[in-house]
Amino acid sequence: MSALRQAAYGLTLFLTSAGALVVEIVAGRMLAPYVGMSLYTWTAIIAVVLAGLSAGHWIGGRLAAPEITAATARRGIAVALGLAGLFTAGCAPLLKALAVLLGDTTAPPLLLITLLAGGVFLLPSLFVGVVSPVLTKLAIDDAPQRQGPVLGRMFALGAAGSILGTLTAGYLFISWIGSSGTMLAVAGLYLAFAVAYWLQGRKSFVTAPVLALIVLAGVGLGQLPGYAAPCRVESDYYCIRVVDLTPQSGRPSAAMVLDHLAHSLNDRDDPTLLYSPYLDFVARRTESLLAGRPPRAYFIGGGAFTLPRAWAARFPKADLVVAEIDPAVTRVAAEAMWLDVTAPALHVIHADARATLAHLPRDQRFDLILGDAFHDFSIPPHLVTREFHRLVRDRLAPGGAYAINVIDQSENPRFTFALVKTMQRDFPAVEVWLDDDSRRQGGRVTFVVLGLTVPSASSVLRAAAPFRRTWLRWPPDDLAARIAAADVPVLTDDFAPVDRLMVGFLLRPDESLH
Structure with a gap:
């Protein structure tokens, strides 16, 4: 007993x-x-x-x-x-x-x-x-x-x-x-x-x-x-939701929300309609350098697959490789956000983006590598380090660009400063771009950081239709002075304090979290 x-x-x-x-x-x-x-x-x-x-x-x-x-x-x-x-x-x-x-x-x-x-x-x-x-x-x-x-x-x-x-x-x-x-x-x-x-x-x-x-x-x-x-789907990685934005846009459209961050918007009838300013900027800048040639692009994170979907529709002979770690994200994008996963230009790999890039054929090069992977508002640390940037640099075609989407504060974006400082070690030119509307509003903004072999010819990019947007490059001298004053670290695999650098988000009210 x-x-x-x-x-x-x-x-x-x-x-x-x-x-x-x-x-x-x-x-x-x-x-x-x-x-x-x-x-x-x-x-x-x-x-x-x-x-x-x-x-x-x-x-x-x-x-x-x-x-x-x-x-x-x-x-x-x-x-x-x-x-x-x-x-x-x-x-x-x-x-x-x-x-x-x-x-x-x-x-x-x-x-x-x-x-x-x-x-x-x-x-x-x-x-x-x-x-x-x-x-x-x-x-x-x-x-x-x-x-x-x-x-x-x-x-x-x-x-x-x-x-x-x-x-x-x-x-x-x-x-x-x-x-x-x-x-x-x-x-x-x-x-x-x-x-x-x-x-x-x-x-x-x-x-x-x-x-x-x-x-x-x-x-x-x-x-x-x-x-x-x-959640619409609760996967091994995310709580995945799809939000109908038709009332706001006036067109059949939807946004994918992973946990509590929206990952871009898709339009049902026009895949090339890019509601997100940062994606519109990346697409326009890349296309302006291709002179009509189909793009070769590597996407770090799929999310709503907005830009891959747009380019697959515009350039059937494009080579678009998307590394999306969560198969459920791809499935929801196909089921509820009008993604055609059978498009000939689209190649989806369900694995970590860094490991996937490292194991692609060594002679495979890209006109654009786009970083758009997030854990909430922060980027996974292993995707922002110097070691990763070297890998990215070696995979770019001549004249190619590395673009990374960064959510940060407009007033004192310490993480953005650290990222730029890190990228400057391996890219001849590093630029920070922001759409003019976001710059005027302040608060939480989305920067696009570019790693280039040749600096952009202009500090302004304008688009008349359909949204009449203007993007501005952060003046290089001012950016350099701000980075020096911020005294931020170079990000490495050994030390990449992404959350600490972005702690300003967590110490002040932010409407996006309510």
Whole structure:
């Protein structure tokens, strides 16, 4: 009998520890549609979960005092897991409600991230944290002559469960049943153990209806509107949504949103209509140098496939290679954003863009390499380093250009300064361009940084139709002075503090995050 109890205590600790880490991993995916996914998001999540577990362990230690009977300890486990189950089941609707409430404030994004993470995920972690010391007390009391081995076994099972939870959340559950489904599964696990520990050794029929109500409450939370997935598709990489922009544009059109950042817009009837100023600039500048020749281009990130789609329609004999790491993004672009993946000019590779570029045939060169990959508003660090820029430079055809889309502050774009400083090590000419409307508005803007072998002939590019846009090049002397004054680092594979350089976004209110 003692061996069975030891096995039961160990199994409970193993699986509840797994559940705690599942919640931590899923928390990142759940927050992404509201505040994006960055180093700061994960920092907040890990800190909140650890704070909850620590507080729970402290409370559990009080329940594991020597004078506490086994029956009382088991009831404490049941209550803690029942509450953990309820709060875990309520994460999705609570997050949605808090995001709406806090989104209407002028809170800086960094504060918003912390408040959302703490408000939603602290209590589930706290209540499941109560369980570990109480279970360990029960296991030791059941075998007092083997305190050391029992203590080591329980610690090991807790750690092993955490490993299992991390692996199954990231590799299995999110892509299998989604983040909301995963949270409900964890809640169900907690509630099942709560019922088992409450009823263990009890004959009273009074407690059964009470616990049944707790289970039903947890199931009922799963039916709340908040559990309607905010994603069209929840892939291994993104929460993917498609937003109908027909009312705004007056034409059948849509935008793809990955997590909470829109990745360009597509027009159904005219693929060459480029709503995004930065894509319009890149297309016009590249085409002006080709003299009608079909472009050879490599796209770092597919997103809505806006420019590849436009060029595939205009230049059937073009060579357009798109490295999009997420097959679900391509599938949604084809299903809902009118991308023809069978176009002869288009070649889609579902892999990391840097690794793909490195393994292309060595004689394959491009007129344009366009960097347009983002984790929320920041670019993945391995795509902005000097080592990567050398690879890009060596893949450009004579006269070719490397263009990278950068979201930054207009007033003090420290990341842009660091990127330019880094690119200047390997490109003879590096330019920063911005459309005039964005320059006048200020705030968050989208720069286009060009790496060239020959500087642009003009500092202004104008387009009369259909949007009457004007793009301006940052004056080289002023740019050089600003970079020198900013004292930013050269970005390398060893040191590329992208999130720190962009922390200005997270310390000031920004309408784009509301």
